Amino acid sequence: MTEEITREHASSSSRLDGRVAIITSSSRGIGRAIAIRLHSLGARVVLSYASSSTKAGLLASEFNASSTLSQPQAIAVRADVSDPDQVKLLFNRAEQEFGSIHILVNCAGVLDPKYPTLANTTVDDWDMTFNINTKGYAAYAASKAAVETMTKIVAKKLKGMGVAANAVAPGPVVIRVNGGSVV
Ligand SMILES: NC(=O)c1ccc[n+]([C@@H]2O[C@H](COP(=O)([O-])OP(=O)(O)OC[C@H]3O[C@@H](n4cnc5c(N)ncnc54)[C@H](OP(=O)(O)O)[C@@H]3O)[C@@H](O)[C@H]2O)c1
Numbered sequence: 001m002t003e004e005i006t007r008e009h010a011s012s013s014s015r016l017d018g019r020v021a022i023i024t025s026s027s028r029g030i031g032r033a034i035a036i037r038l039h040s041l042g043a044r045v046v047l048s049y050a051s052s053s054t055k056a057g058l059l060a061s062e063f064n065a066s067s068t069l070s071q072p073q074a075i076a077v078r079a080d081v082s083d084p085d086q087v088k089l090l091f092n093r094a095e096q097e098f099g100s101i102h103i104l105v106n107c108a109g110v111l112d113p114k115y116p117t118l119a120n121t122t123v124d125d126w127d128m129t130f131n132i133n134t135k136g137y138a139a140y141a142a143s144k145a146a147v148e149t150m151t152k153i154v155a156k157k158l159k160g161m162g163v164a165a166n167a168v169a170p171g172p173v174v175i176r177v178n179g180g181s182v183v
Helices: 029-040 053-065 084-098 123-134 139-157
Strands: 020-023 044-049 074-078 103-105
Touching: 020 029, 020 084, 029 044, 029 053, 029 103, 044 053, 044 084, 053 074, 074 084, 123 139
Parallel strands: 020 044, 020 103, 044 074
Antiparallel strands: none
């Protein structure tokens, strides 16, 4: 057993008995730690992974082996979060096994450890990162947040060059109607 998997005696208000959680990217890293925590609080967990099937499967087995309950407490399901069909299958499989889903921890995320500059990031790498990191959130809001962050990065890059980078994020705007058409 790689981690000690125990059921905590948390107060009833903090227990998650009867709750079902999907945690993406929970075969390792932060997602795995979150899965262990949620399981320790009583939740049944869906361990979603992209490539680490052995790790995810072993963790699910450990959760199930540590339980005195007859029903499974964990399943491991492969799902590439950049593929909407696979995400749909993930939810279908989770509902099939456990019924309603109460918690979603969208932990899947990738980061190029070389931290390439914008100019050195290929379009494929850009698309891959965005597909994995932002799908599953409200696309519009996520893309706008990305624009704000990108603007800060560009602003830092341009520092001292006399060029400003700004993002304007207006609230709701009434569009001027001109002769019946929206301008
Ligand atoms: N580590 C940090 O310091 C840090 C700091 C701030 C935020 N975060 C964020 O926290 C999250 C987890 O980070 P981490 O460091 O624990 O992870 P990590 O060690 O960088 O591993 C990446 C994780 O993402 C999963 N993954 C990669 N591509 C995927 C895809 N297409 N679909 C679904 N899952 C995919 C991998 O699953 P497989 O192994 O199954 O391929 C793996 O579990 C990420 O969103 C990261 O951006 C991390």
